[in-house]
Amino acid sequence: MTTQSEQKSETVIIKKYANRRLYNTQSSSYITLDHLAKMTREGIEFRVLDAKTGTDITHQILTQIIMEEEASGEQMLPVNFLRQLIGMYGNSMQGLIPHYLEASMDQFRANQLKLRKAFEESIESNPLAKLAQQNIAMFQAAAAAFIPGAEAGGETAAAEPAKEKPAEGGTREELDALRSQMAEMQKMLDKLAK
Incomplete structure (x- = not known):
């Protein structure tokens, strides 16, 4: 079990510079929002810090990733949901909504x-x-x-019967074996259908 201090050390720090470039301090390379989206999908924890002030801007960057995903045609958030969400800003229930949405998403993932x-x-x-x-x-x-050569493209476990090359007159025997297997399978299907 990882402790909270170990989790924080595993968190990748991303610095965002004034020129809007993102710098991954772990890999020592510049990255894009697409990289951050991929890291999120892979479950990699990261924090985005403003390089000048040190302010944590992870929330803003994640929101920006969602905006870009939504704009690129990968729309997941229905218009009615967005309207309701906007309507909750300034509402007395605003403080409860983040916890409710997080719990709902956790439950959805667990059910999935x-x-x-x-x-x-x-x-x-x-x-x-x-x-x-x-x-x-x-x-x-x-x-x-x-x-000829069809057995090369099949899966190893499924194509094992095809690996044995028949002798010159063996194809007739193979056909008879296949026919009897098909007849047995048909009988099994008929029994299952009843």
């Missing part, structure tokens, strides 16, 4: 992670998903049998 995990677990235990994987492997094997 739970949903993703549940979806992944359901695929692993789903017989239809396993059947789909078998179908993909079978089709890749069939493609390898009929199209």
